[in-house]
Every structure is written in structure tokens, then in C-alpha cells.
Amino acid sequence: MVEISRTSKKNPFLTTNQRKNTTFYFKFFLSASLSFYFFTFFLLTHNPNLGLIHHHHYVSNSNAFASKALVQSEPNDFKLFVYDLPPEFNADWLSDGRCGGHLFASEVAIHRALLTSRVRCMDPYEADFFFVPVYVSCNFSSINGLPAIAHARPLLASAVAAISREFPFWNRSGGADHIFVASHDYGACFHAMEHEAMADGIPQFLKHSIILQTFGVKYKHPCQDVENILIPPYIPPESVEESVVHGRRRDIFAFFRGKMEVNPKNFGGRFYGKRVRTLIWKKFHRHRRFYIKRQRFAGYRSEISRSVFCLCPLGWAPWSPRLVESVALGCVPVIIADGIRLPFPDAVDWPGISLTVAERDVGKLGRILERVASTNLSTIQNNLWNPKNRQALLFHNPIQPHDATWQVIRTLAKKLDSSFRSSRLPNQLKNDT
Numbered sequence: 303m304v305e306i307s308r309t310s311k312k313n314p315f316l317t318t319n320q321r322k323n324t325t326f327y328f329k330f331f332l333s334a335s336l337s338f339y340f341f342t343f344f345l346l347t348h349n350p351n352l353g354l355i356h357h358h359h360y361v362s363n364s365n366a367f368a369s370k371a372l373v374q375s376e377p378n379d380f381k382l383f384v385y386d387l388p389p390e391f392n393a394d395w396l397s398d399g400r401c402g403g404h405l406f407a408s409e410v411a412i413h414r415a416l417l418t419s420r421v422r423c424m425d426p427y428e429a430d431f432f433f434v435p436v437y438v439s440c441n442f443s444s445i446n447g448l449p450a451i452a453h454a455r456p457l458l459a460s461a462v463a464a465i466s467r468e469f470p471f472w473n474r475s476g477g478a479d480h481i482f483v484a485s486h487d488y489g490a491c492f493h494a495m496e497h498e499a500m501a502d503g504i505p506q507f508l509k510h511s512i513i514l515q516t517f518g519v520k521y522k523h524p525c526q527d528v529e530n531i532l533i534p535p536y537i538p539p540e541s542v543e544e545s546v547v548h549g550r551r552r553d554i555f556a557f558f559r560g561k562m563e564v565n566p567k568n569f570g571g572r573f574y575g576k577r578v579r580t581l582i583w584k585k586f587h588r589h590r591r592f593y594i595k596r597q598r599f600a601g602y603r604s605e606i607s608r609s610v611f612c613l614c615p616l617g618w619a620p621w622s623p624r625l626v627e628s629v630a631l632g633c634v635p636v637i638i639a640d641g642i643r644l645p646f647p648d649a650v651d652w653p654g655i656s657l658t659v660a661e662r663d664v665g666k667l668g669r670i671l672e673r674v675a676s677t678n679l680s681t682i683q684n685n686l687w688n689p690k691n692r693q694a695l696l697f698h699n700p701i702q703p704h705d706a707t708w709q710v711i712r713t714l715a716k717k718l719d720s721s722f723r724s725s726r727l728p729n730q731l732k733n734d735t
């Protein structure tokens with residue numbers, strides 16, 4: 303509600319566009335309060351155990367943060383140089399239309415957003431950080447359509463060879479102020495299967511750099527044994543807007559659509575999703591309150607926007623694009639992936655907007671969700687409706703205040719001691735950040 307008083311006052315520093323947006327924002331909050339009012343009313347007059355949740359107009363107005371105070375806090379207190387690599391390292395891959403939009407496409411989105419960002423500098427001698435734009439996730443297999451990443455290590459190695467030959471910056475820091483994106487399953491280990499990823503480890507030449515990666519766990523793991531920033535998987539922001547189903551309540555109680563093996567294949571003692579998904583299928587696909595589907599369906603995001611709870615069980619890796627899709631579409635993510643580390647914990651109120659269920663408790667999901675539906679569901683949904691959570695998980699081009707690339711920049715600003723240039727500046731300048 304603070305936002306209402308802040309944004310409803312006419313602010314002379316806002317552009318017309320921003321003013322339009324803040325007016326919208328005001329309406330957004332007004333409608334949120336009204337929906338909440340009607341929702342409360344609904345609960346008072348209906349049996350809350352029905353779990354029929356009033357659907358909120360979950361509009362993705364991502365410019366909503368463009369209030370003056372927030373724009374001023376946009377991080378711009380360091381400089382970043384983006385290497386202009388030959389097209390075989392990046393632009394060439396975009397000839398495949400899937401390259402910029404699939405779940406690993408943050409490598410493309412972050413590059414694009416940085417090119418027009420306020421932190422970018424054109425003179426590398428002024429730079430605190432160096433971004434190395436290599437797209438490694440766009441070599442889609444002609445057999446299964448999944449990105450083959452066997453070429454990732456050699457491709458990155460030749461990028462590093464090129465920049466260390468032509469510029470002095472890699473050698474002077476050993477790569478410590480250089481930034482790479484490793485957005486697929488096991489991050490900088492560049493393998494989709496955990497045991498092989500762990501055996502390969504992070505390539506020696508990347509071990510001193512800063513890796514932006516989707517993979518993260520709370521325990522020691524060779525694939526995050528590097529300076530890293532956890533980033534969300536990529537979801538095209540326009541797909542969020544397209545999938546909003548307006549003006550209807552959430553008629554699905556608990557939703558999951560995705561790969562679930564009825565008889566899981568044994569890969570040397572390892573099973574997809576540690577068999578958690580198989581258990582979900584066996585136990586809940588006939589359950590009257592669960593909507594569980596194994597077939598692919600292109601319109602699954604509109605199902606998310608119709609759902610109260612969205613299950614986000616681990617696959618091969620603990621993270622999943624469902625986490626972002628659920629938050630963006632206002633469905634409470636139910637995270638089932640022991641030890642997962644979640645992106646941007648300072649910006650996203652994960653404990654307030656999600657539920658975490660231990661892998662071993664997955665059989666009790668029915669009871670757990672019923673209990674939440676009859677106790678604190680409205681609190682969680684209210685937290686989820688705060689657009690700051692969704693904003694931090696989406697990559698926009700150009701950068702928008704508080705979006706995912708903005709969060710990366712803000713996190714980098716705290717790592718200036720990794721920068722060759724900054725670590726040689728007088729201390730008072732460094733502490734200024």
C-alpha cells in the first residue's frame with residue numbers, strides 16, 4: 303500500500319510514459335486490493351477448503367518500477383566492457399530462431415541488455431569488468447531438439463584464446479574480472495548429467511572468472527566451485543503477457559505438466575528427477591484436486607495462470623523454468639528439489655511466495671497443500687502479487703529497473719574486489735559503492 307501513496311502523487315521527474323505507467327500501477331494496486339477484498343469476501347461466504355481462488359488480474363506491467371527514486375538507485379557505479387567477438391561465438395547462432403527464446407537463452411538476453419546498459423563502457427582501459435559473450439546453448443540436436451553442449455568447452459576456450467591474444471586484460475587478472483554466462487543444467491561444468499558434469503568439473507581456464515549460472519545448491523558442489531551469481535532461467539517476457547488468462551478464477555488446485563516416467567530408466571543407478579516425478583504421477587494423477595499431465599502442450603503457461611499451486615520438482619538438475627513461470631503467472635511454486643539455491647534472494651521474497659516440500663515428503667503433497675489452502679494461502683498469494691518478485695526474474699531488453707539483468711549488475715557491484723582495475727584504485731573510491 304506504500305506504493306499507492308508513492309506512485310499516485312504527480313512526480314515532475316517522470317516522463318509521460320512513466321506517468322502513464324504509474325497511473326496504471328496505481329490501478330494495478332487498486333485492483334489488487336479489490337481482488338483481495340473480494341477474495342476475502344469469497345472466503346467468508348464459501349467453504350475455504352474448496353480452494354477456488356479468485357483469479358487476480360496478473361498483468362505484467364514491467365515498467366511499473368520506473369519511479370524516480372528507483373531509477374536513481376539503478377546501479378551504475380562501475381564500468382563494464384563487452385567484448386566484440388567474431389560472429390561464430392554468438393551472432394551466427396541466432397540464425398536458429400530458437401536461440402534467443404529457449405530456457406537457456408539468458409546467455410543471449412544478458413548480452414543484449416548489457417550492450418545498451420548504463421554500465422557499459424567503450425574503452426576497455428576504463429572497465430572494471432569484462433563480459434565475454436559466447437552462446438553455447440544454441441547447438442540444437444537434430445535428434446531430440448535439446449541443446450548439445452559438447453562444443454561448449456572448445457568454443458569458450460577459443461574465445462578466451464582470442465581475447466587473451468588481442469587484449470592485455472585477461473592476462474593481467476587471470477580472467478578474474480571476466481564474466482561468462484553458463485545457463486544450462488550444471489552451469490560451468492557443461493554437461494546435462496550430474497555425475498559426468500561433476501567428473502569433468504569446471505574448465506581450468508574459467509576457474510578464476512565470474513560465472514552467471516542457473517545451477518545452484520546450498521552444499522559444496524564442483525559445478526559451482528567458482529565465483530558465481532545465480533540467475534533465473536530464461537522466459538520470454540512477452541510469453542508471460544500472452545499467457546495471462548483474464549477475468550477468471552484459478553480453477554486448477556495443483557498443477558504439473560512435464561516429463562514423468564512411469565517406469566523410470568536406470569542410468570547407472572541414477573533416475574530422472576530422483577524418481578520424485580514418478581511418485582507424483584503414481585500418487586496424484588488420479589487425485590481429484592491435482593491436474594497432472596505427461597504430454598507436451600504448447601499452451602501450458604495458460605494452465606499455470608489458471609492454477610493455485612504449481613509443482614516445481616527437480617529434473618536432472620534441481621532448477622526448472624517452472625519456478626519463473628509460476629511466479630510470473632501468479633501460481634504458488636511448490637519447490638521439490640532438496641538443497642536448491644534460488645536466484646536473487648535479496649530481491650525475491652522466496653520464503654514468502656513459495657512452498658518448499660522435501661523430496662521424501664512428496665507423497666504427502668495432498669495434505670500439505672490442503673493445509674496451506676485452509677491457512678496461509680491468501681498471505682502467500684498476496685506476497686506473490688507484489689510485482690517486484692516477478693520483475694527480478696525476467697530479462698528485458700533494454701534493461702528495466704529491478705529486472706534480472708539489473709539484479710546481476712547490482713550483484714556485480716558488490717564484487718568489485720575481483721576487478722583488477724578497482725582493486726588498484728584508492729580505497730575510498732571502492733567503498734563508495
Ligand SMILES: *[C@@H]1O[C@H](CO)[C@@H](O)[C@H](O)[C@H]1NC(C)=O
Nearest residue numbers: 441442443450451452453457
Ligand atoms: C554441435 O553439436 C554436435 C553434436 O554434439 C557436434 O557434432 C557439432 O560439432 C556441434 N557444432 C558446432 C558448430 O560446434
Ligand SMILES: *[C@@H]1O[C@H](CO)[C@@H](O)[C@H](O)[C@H]1NC(C)=O
Nearest residue numbers: 466467468469470471472473
Ligand atoms: C597472454 O598470455 C598468453 C599465454 O601466456 C600469451 O600467449 C599471450 O601472448 C598473452 N597476451 C598478451 C596480450 O600479452
Ligand SMILES: *[C@@H]1O[C@H](CO)[C@@H](O)[C@H](O)[C@H]1NC(C)=O
Nearest residue numbers: 653654655673674678681682
Ligand atoms: C505457510 O504455511 C506453511 C506450512 O503449512 C509454511 O511452511 C509456510 O512457510 C507458510 N508460508 C507463509 C508465507 O506464511
